[in-house]
Amino acid sequence: MLLIKGGIVYSPEYLGKKDILIAGGKIEAIAEEITIEGRGLDVKIVDAEDYYVAPGFIDSHVHLLGGGGEGGYSTRTPEIQLSQLTSSGITTVVGCLGTDGVTRSMAALMAKARGLEEEGISTFCYTGSYEVPVKGLLSSVKEDIIIIDKIIGVGEIAVADHRSSQPTIDELKRTIADARVGGILSGKGGIVNIHVGDGEGRLKALMEIVATTEIPITQLLPTHINRSIDLFKAGIDFARQGGYVDLTTSYDPHNLKKDEVKASKGLRLLLEAGINIGQISFSSDGQGSLPMFNEKKELVGIGIGSTKTLFTEVRDAIIDDDIAFGDAIRVITENPARILKLKDKGRLAAGMDGDLVLISPDRLEIDTVIAKGRIMLEGGSLLVRGTFE
Numbered sequence: 001m002l003l004i005k006g007g008i009v010y011s012p013e014y015l016g017k018k019d020i021l022i023a024g025g026k027i028e029a030i031a032e033e034i035t036i037e038g039r040g041l042d043v044k045i046v047d048a049e050d051y052y053v054a055p056g057f058i059d060s061h062v063h064l065l066g067g068g069g070e071g072g073y074s075t076r077t078p079e080i081q082l083s084q085l086t087s088s089g090i091t092t093v094v095g096c097l098g099t100d101g102v103t104r105s106m107a108a109l110m111a112k113a114r115g116l117e118e119e120g121i122s123t124f125c126y127t128g129s130y131e132v133p134v135k136g137l138l139s140s141v142k143e144d145i146i147i148i149d150k151i152i153g154v155g156e157i158a159v160a161d162h163r164s165s166q167p168t169i170d171e172l173k174r175t176i177a178d179a180r181v182g183g184i185l186s187g188k189g190g191i192v193n194i195h196v197g198d199g200e201g202r203l204k205a206l207m208e209i210v211a212t213t214e215i216p217i218t219q220l221l222p223t224h225i226n227r228s229i230d231l232f233k234a235g236i237d238f239a240r241q242g243g244y245v246d247l248t249t250s251y252d253p254h255n256l257k258k259d260e261v262k263a264s265k266g267l268r269l270l271l272e273a274g275i276n277i278g279q280i281s282f283s284s285d286g287q288g289s290l291p292m293f294n295e296k297k298e299l300v301g302i303g304i305g306s307t308k309t310l311f312t313e314v315r316d317a318i319i320d321d322d323i324a325f326g327d328a329i330r331v332i333t334e335n336p337a338r339i340l341k342l343k344d345k346g347r348l349a350a351g352m353d354g355d356l357v358l359i360s361p362d363r364l365e366i367d368t369v370i371a372k373g374r375i376m377l378e379g380g381s382l383l384v385r386g387t388f389e
């Protein structure tokens with residue numbers, strides 16, 4: 001059991017100064033004062049006096065196996081390690097493949113996700129890669145979602161990108177329909193995570209699918225919408241129709257493209273445009289490649305996405321863009337949990353999973369991370385490392 005004493009709790013709503021009791025990996029109680037002395041219980045006390053206590057962060061788009069390869073085999077990025085996630089405050093991660101669905105497979109992604117789960121965090125996966133038709137594990141997207149517990153949706157499917165498989169609207173429609181029915185029959189989100197590239201098409205294909213089918217716009221989660229100002233504007237239109245939009249936090253600080261919208265700034269701009277904060281999420285694109293192409297689509301450089309950026313962009317939104325703490329953290333806690341229908345995740349309340357992050361109030365730094373009731377990071381020091389770290 002863990003008793004977190006005296007923190008300033010954001011559920012993400014502001015709850016004020018509270019104690020939180022965690023037992024069996026779940027939040028047992030949140031109350032003004034919880035005392036357990038003299039009851040013969042084995043309880044570790046975590047002093048959270050004056051620290052902010054937030055739900056564990058959810059990163060809905062991470063290349064757990066690595067990604068990339070756009071410059072040949074030597075540019076394939078490496079697998080992620082447990083501590084890269086936990087030291088970023090991430091206690092729940094959704095893994096995806098990406099450009100390369102040949103040398104990286106769904107079977108390998110599932111094994112990696114299960115390994116991270118054994119090491120202490122919560123993991124889910126999207127089935128497929130950039131490609132349509134989707135190459136999943138079983139005979140269809142629908143089967144993967146219904147039969148395989150960890151698979152909660154499809155993605156990242158690429159549109160408007162020179163690396164996309166250039167699916168037709170009908171091919172995309174069928175994939176999305178399959179994901180939707182799979183989600184309905186399994187009680188999962190069945191969300192389709194769409195990688196939107198820098199092509200002229202932007203979100204047009206998605207808009208057309210929404211306009212010509214009965215599929216609700218909320219079945220889709222387009223990501224990277226802050227990669228250019230034009231795509232960002234298309235994202236605002238998409239959100240005005242009720243759609244979700246996901247902003248990517250990884251960028252190359254040495255190579256911020258001139259019309260790229262920093263995620264922290266993007267959050268501010270979306271709110272100013274009247275978009276409800278509940279429609280917005282951040283994801284890191286961690287461990288994916290950050291390839292730089294010139295106008296001829298030739299590779300001119302490559303970097304690697306970091307999961308650390310997930311919270312640094314939230315922090316920048318609070319410090320530089322004046323977003324309230326409780327609002328800013330929603331985009332990496334409650335919102336992705338609700339959008340993806342991740343049960344028992346994203347909120348601090350009795351009965352939810354014991355996933356928490358303690359953040360220092362002065363510099364807004366991640367201090368302590370608890371995943372399913374286990375302390376992974378305490379006072380900035382790692383207590384748990386992955387098997388080969």
Ligand code: ZN
Pocket residue numbers: 156195196224
């Ligand atoms: Zn992508």
